[in-house]
Amino acid sequence: MTRSGWEVETGDDPPVEDGKRALAYRADDGALALYNDYERFRSIVRTPKAPGAGGVRPAPVPGAHALAEAAEVAGYGTFTFPYGPISAGVPEAGKFEVRTYGERVLGLVPVGGFKSRSVPASVVGLPVADAGLRVERIAGNLSASHVSAFLAAVESAEGRPVPTAELYVRALAQELQRLYNHVRQIARVAEAAAQNVGLAQMHALGEEILRLQGSVFGHRWMFGALLPGGPTRRVEPADRDRIEHALGRIEAEFGALWSLLLESRTFVDRLQSTAPLSKESAISSGAVGPTLRASGVGWDDRLRAPTPPYTDLFVSLPNETAGDALARILVRGAEIQASLVILEQLFDRWPAEESITEAPESPLGPGRGIARVEAPNGDLVYDVTVADGRIRRLQFRSPSTANWPAFALSMQDAVFTDFHFAFESFGLVFAETDG
Amino acid sequence: MTMFGWLGRSATRGILTTRYPDAPPSPAEAPVSAHAPEPPPGVAIAASAVNACPVRAIAPDGVDQCRCIRCARCLAQGFEFSGPVALATAARADRPDGPSATRGAGAPLARLGRSLHVFLVDVGSCNACNLEVLSIAHPQYDASRLGIFFTNSPRHADVLLVVGVPTEAMVEPLRRAYEAIPAPKAVVATGACAIRGGVFEGNAGLRSGVDEIVPVDLYVPGCPPPPVAVLDALLRLIGRERTEAPT
Numbered sequence: 124m125t126r127s128g129w130e131v132e133t134g135d136d137p138p139v140e141d142g143k144r145a146l147a148y149r150a151d152d153g154a155l156a157l158y159n160d161y162e163r164f165r166s167i168v169r170t171p172k173a174p175g176a177g178g179v180r181p182a183p184v185p186g187a188h189a190l191a192e193a194a195e196v197a198g199y200g201t202f203t204f205p206y207g208p209i210s211a212g213v214p215e216a217g218k219f220e221v222r223t224y225g226e227r228v229l230g231l232v233p234v235g236g237f238k239s240r241s242v243p244a245s246v247v248g249l250p251v252a253d254a255g256l257r258v259e260r261i262a263g264n265l266s267a268s269h270v271s272a273f274l275a276a277v278e279s280a281e282g283r284p285v286p287t288a289e290l291y292v293r294a295l296a297q298e299l300q301r302l303y304n305h306v307r308q309i310a311r312v313a314e315a316a317a318q319n320v321g322l323a324q325m326h327a328l329g330e331e332i333l334r335l336q337g338s339v340f341g342h343r344w345m346f347g348a349l350l351p352g353g354p355t356r357r358v359e360p361a362d363r364d365r366i367e368h369a370l371g372r373i374e375a376e377f378g379a380l381w382s383l384l385l386e387s388r389t390f391v392d393r394l395q396s397t398a399p400l401s402k403e404s405a406i407s408s409g410a411v412g413p414t415l416r417a418s419g420v421g422w423d424d425r426l427r428a429p430t431p432p433y434t435d436l437f438v439s440l441p442n443e444t445a446g447d448a449l450a451r452i453l454v455r456g457a458e459i460q461a462s463l464v465i466l467e468q469l470f471d472r473w474p475a476e477e478s479i480t481e482a483p484e485s486p487l488g489p490g491r492g493i494a495r496v497e498a499p500n501g502d503l504v505y506d507v508t509v510a511d512g513r514i515r516r517l518q519f520r521s522p523s524t525a526n527w528p529a530f531a532l533s534m535q536d537a538v539f540t541d542f543h544f545a546f547e548s549f550g551l552v553f554a555e556t557d558g
Numbered sequence: 559m560t561m562f563g564w565l566g567r568s569a570t571r572g573i574l575t576t577r578y579p580d581a582p583p584s585p586a587e588a589p590v591s592a593h594a595p596e597p598p599p600g601v602a603i604a605a606s607a608v609n610a611c612p613v614r615a616i617a618p619d620g621v622d623q624c625r626c627i628r629c630a631r632c633l634a635q636g637f638e639f640s641g642p643v644a645l646a647t648a649a650r651a652d653r654p655d656g657p658s659a660t661r662g663a664g665a666p667l668a669r670l671g672r673s674l675h676v677f678l679v680d681v682g683s684c685n686a687c688n689l690e691v692l693s694i695a696h697p698q699y700d701a702s703r704l705g706i707f708f709t710n711s712p713r714h715a716d717v718l719l720v721v722g723v724p725t726e727a728m729v730e731p732l733r734r735a736y737e738a739i740p741a742p743k744a745v746v747a748t749g750a751c752a753i754r755g756g757v758f759e760g761n762a763g764l765r766s767g768v769d770e771i772v773p774v775d776l777y778v779p780g781c782p783p784p785p786v787a788v789l790d791a792l793l794r795l796i797g798r799e800r801t802e803a804p805t
Binding site: 179180181208209211212214215216236237238239240241242244245253256257260261262263264266307320321323324326327329330333334337338341342343344346347379380383386552554 | 711
């Protein structure tokens with residue numbers, strides 16, 4: 124393994140065979156099944172090794188090494204254009220090595236590791252609540268999904284029963300954050316297409332969702348709100364009325380903006396057939412989330428591998444087949460409307476007050492738990508080993524990590540100016556890739 | 559027809575923009591987590607509160623705003639987010655005579671007059687600070703009405719706004735971005751991570767704070783700081799921050 128910083132965790136688990144993605148989707152008897160073969164691939168996620176004194180060295184993101192060949196295309200005038208780690212278009216620290224002879228992108232390798240804060244290594248030995256403070260700061264805009272998956276893995280490891288009301292609060296937080304992330308992603312694409320009024324109004328809507336989160340959970344990014352010992356784990360009836368009222372406004376506002384955006388020919392034309400990803404490439408590269416659903420594969424953890432409360436809810440599955448940037452944005456737009464329907468059902472079925480009981484405080488048995496959650500940008504997996512209420516090992520596979528190869532594939536044969544449309548339509552986050 | 563649709567939307571929304579800094583921030587603009595945690599009035603800080611804090615921001619003699627990550631655990635010990643909205647500060651409480659102590663007095667960019675161009679650099683954040691900083695350009699805060707703009711090149715910038723805890727890999731890029739900015743220039747370390755590592759303080763391969771690498775003029779506490787705190791920091795650089803009217 125030459126990709127420093129991304130070696131397979133050794134220890135009691137056999138390494139994943141190179142070239143095989145331990146957690147992927149495969150066509151099975153014509154139907155798509157989740158490749159969940161934990162017995163053969165006990166190490167389902169690759170985590171960066173704990174860095175030495177020099178820190179993590181930036182390296183191509185996992186899976187991107189398969190694309191390195193394309194990025195080494197030689198010929199008259201070809202060269203590698205380094206873009207990052209500080210760049211104007213991507214508001215994050217990350218780098219792309221673009222193989223090109225000018226305008227056309229021959230190959231692209233995303234390079235991560237610039238933002239590695241070594242969260243998985245640093246939480247070892249910490250109590251669950253303290254580890255949670257670090258887990259929710261892996262990616263601030265996806266904190267609800269990360270914390271929910273982390274806590275579900277811990278609870279599964281300890282065999283701890285969870286009050287239904289708590290699961291409802293987590294689902295509420297996740298769906299609100301999905302609204303925010305999809306709205307922001309649409310705004311970013313509108314920005315790339317110079318739809319300045321639509322951009323401003325979408326961002327205004329995003330800020331309203333942040334303020335709603337702040338008023339319900341006491342923190343605009345819901346940090347600390349879902350953790351044991353946190354301040355706001357109960358959503359009172361008055362709060363729920365307020366949220367429902369606010370969501371009604373958001374629904375009307377988004378509907379109006381969305382139809383105006385889709386009426387704009389310049390916006391739609393620019394996205395159509397940009398950065399296409401075929402169904403076969405999406406499956407073979409291990410894409411997840413809206414990226415996968417935009418390429419014609421109907422997979423959503425909330426529907427296909429649901430955990431309470433999603434087991435009791437109607438979850439619609441927005442699906443597109445074109446696989447281009449427009450399809451990914453259309454899926455996101457439809458998911459905003461689907462999330463609003465889910466939120467409505469959550470409030471209709473909200474468990475009665477008396478069923479709220481605190482989980483037992485004493486740590487239960489040691490064990491290992493795996494949990495998966497449909498984050499706004501796709502399937503998120505946590506694999507946690509706990510003993511005596513403290514973290515022994517933590518691994519996670521983030522949706523961004525899964526989607527980098529798909530992004531790199533879709534950029535082959537694109538032109539430079541497609542970059543931002545492609546990047547923003549995938550919803551990739553370096554922070555959760557680096558951990 | 560689309561154009562008239564947009565005009566119609568804009569007209570029906572009315573004005574969303576805050577009156578800050580002419581008026582104090584409204585409760586919606588300064589949520590609970592924007593305020594400073596304070597012990598109950600007239601009560602000494604208990605050992606239980608000191609122990610409850612996961613980032614050692616609470617000491618028996620006071621609360622270090624630069625360290626606080628707004629996790630709200632001290633609320634169970636009687637604390638409240640009742641203090642003033644935590645705004646930018648020129649000194650780190652734990653390092654009053656540190657490398658940045660001689661800078662930060664007054665408004666370092668006052669001579670630039672009415673306009674600032676800001677270059678945002680992420681050196682290892684969780685993305686929340688990035689998004690809070692960028693949201694000062696959104697309609698509710700609209701920094702451009704104050705003459706504050708984001709720029710895409712350090713060569714055009716007056717202010718280097720740094721978010722995140724510096725990783726070893728970002729030390730050299732950050733230094734080069736700083737050097738590429740023409741003088742006079744200022745550096746704002748935004749968020750608990752940029753100030754001294756926040757919740758990640760002490761992790762392997764991380765520097766404890768941006769001021770180990772470049773001189774910092776202002777620190778903006780918070781995890782992440784709310785947009786009004788970022789606006790306050792930038793206005794402070796040109797001497798136009800909100801000051802309470804004398805009573």
